[in-house]
């Protein structure tokens with residue numbers, strides 16, 4: 001018999017871009033309608049590098065919550081070449097700061113201030129390992145000699161494996177994984193290594209980006225990979241392994257910044273996030289695995305209590321809007337105009 005209703009503990013989004021300013025009026029309610037907590041990415045301009053900046057940003061996010069909503073932003077600090085161990089200690093002592101985000105300089109949106117010499121930060125990584133402050137990683141090399149489709153694998157081999165050899169107890173989350181190589185890397189390491197997986201990397205491969213015309217709204221970084229990699233991500237997500245959990249990487253950009261000669265990377269998936277994941281788990285005939293992936297394993301990894309409240313999805317097909325109106329102009333959400341089988345009750 002087909003399942004038509006699914007109640008799970010309130011999920012958390014372990015990788016989210018809310019942006020800042022007037023756009024918070026759009027992005028915060030979209031996520032807070034479904035998720036209890038989210039890890040807020042710090043790639044603003046200027047980046048969120050200190051606990052003071054994170055506190056001010058968190059207050060702006062909380063001010064944009066709908067009345068009565070208790071959505072909790074968990075702040076990630078932007079790691080730079082200048083991050084010092086005092087900042088690691090301050091982060092460890094602040095209950096609202098969840099960890100540090102490593103952007104290789106130039107790898108993605110607003111990553112210019114990111115890290116240029118991973119090995120040069122060894123003292124910082126040692127302190128993070130000692131205090132068990134998590135390191136969240138955008139895992140791609142940025143050098144011109146490495147093909148964009150190989151950049152995740154090369155970063156893992158050249159930087160992440162050596163990093164974990166030097167700091168074997170470092171808590172590390174490889175964000176938005178896209179390759180079989182990333183799945184293998186996570187599975188080979190201990191319980192201190194985990195990964196987030198986005199809806200677009202579960203539901204799509206690079207054909208969805210390039211066949212029949214370029215689809216800018218399916219363009220994100222790390223870029224969609226070939227189908228073999230997608231299948232390995234799909235296997236990992238339904239495997240029941242606690243090392244793989246939900247992180248949407250919802251990354252809003254105005255339509256005018258996506259549909260242009262040099263379009264921005266990022267899919268704005270927040271308005272349909274949980275239904276998108278439900279679509280995937282239903283495709284895999286594994287709806288029973290959604291609960292731990294969305295509402296359990298991430299909290300367990302980071303050491304938070306699982307939610308005691310619940311959300312209910314009902315199987316009632318609906319169409320994702322073609323466009324949303326926002327303070328920065330029209331925005332085309334991920335999956336725009338397409339049908340999803342599940343929606344929030």
Ligand SMILES: NC(=O)N[C@@H](CC(=O)O)C(=O)O
Nearest residue numbers: 017108109220221251265266
């Ligand atoms: N994923 C993306 O394609 N874009 C993100 C940055 C990131 O997560 O790499 C963004 O901030 O727009």
Ligand SMILES: [Zn+2]
Nearest residue numbers: 108138221222
């Ligand atoms: Zn990223």
Ligand SMILES: [Zn+2]
Nearest residue numbers: 017041249251
């Ligand atoms: Zn991201």
